[in-house]
Amino acid sequence: MKIFVVGDIHMGMNGFDKLPALAEDDLLILNGDLTNFGGRDEASQVLERAMSITPNVLAQFGNLDRPEVNDYLDERRINLHGQARLLPGPLAVAGVGGSNQTPFRTPSEFTEEEMLQLGTTACLKAQQLIGEANEQGAERLPLLLISHTPPYETAVDRIHSGAHVGSTAIRQLIETFRPDLCICGHIHEARNTDRIAETRIANPGMLATGGFVRIIYEHSQLHMELL
Template identity: 40%
Template sequence: MGEGAYWIGIGDIHDDTRGIDRLPGLGTAAGVVITGDLTIRGGAAAAKAVLKAVRRHNAVILAQIGNMDKADVDTYLTGEGVNIHATGRVTPQGVGFFGCGWSTPTPFGTPSEAGEERIAAWLTAAHAAVAHCPHLVMVCHTPPYDTATDVIGGGTHVGSRAVRAFIERVQPAVCLTGHIHEARAEDRLGKTTVVNPGALAGGGYALVRFDGRQLDAQLLSFT
């Protein structure tokens, strides 16, 4: 994977952990970042199975719930010491990861949905935990509005305006996102590289690299 540290970003696992064993470089990554939707309307037991599958390869995990995960998954992730929803942490390599799980409202009445104002508040709180760090990775389950990462069939953009506004204002180096499976893509908003690897079952993942001076990210596939 080259010089420096790197992290593997995945999401929208939806209880299907088979792809985890196929992710290249997982064992030597500085950590694994899960952007949300570990389960399909599942609780802590289902999320535990996902973390167990990752930990077979790598013990360092940063994770948060998506809209398809029940509230007790958030509690479980906190108990495991891996939750980055509405908070953040600086890694030993000097990279600040901060997160916002859940999603903006959907037509499907999924377990963990929130309005734009709440999403914005969570992002502000998460960023505050790592704002002192010059190298930032934003992990947001809901993609920013009007990008390649939030498009559904017919070309409709369904991402969050609050997420887009936050990226435009703060300009983290990288935004890892998910939620919209069909919008597996890379895009840029100013200085921010936005990556949505899609559902893990589709073979997509993000690779975040840090050489000690700058961060970059790219969309890759194991299929």
């Protein structure tokens, strides 16, 4: 099974053309900023373009998506924000959308306390799903964290000035729950990889510039490529 993660789409749907062909059981995850200050109509356009590639799509909103996008993704039953899912494999995925507070007062921002609460809820649910699968005889299950905002003070949250603007809450979630991988976005210029303890982190940058992450899941291990 392969998982492709893209983010910071900003209505730039031509970026989907840069993805390789997906197999029938592959999954595509849209990690926030589907639109530019858009709502459900704009998000619907992006989602339909993504689903023309594969029907297997999960998504969450970013800070430049209006809150109604979160409701729309809930209605479509593909939302990751503040939630967790058990994917085929099996493996668990937890999501945190929106962003921490910015100087720009974008539509979907949260305090660090709110982000920590949302992320904790999602990660605890993921742990519950992992525990239930283990009781049924599954091998060790990995945890994948999808966060629109990067963790603070890493190679993936640095803006052009050199300042770190990521989320302390996301960093705390990684340190507490120790996911195998964390895929983030939000800071376009911080396309990079990093590590917090044993958690590997990747920010693929904007989809329009061709950035995406490919995750291959085999033998209970997640193998990540930044492409």
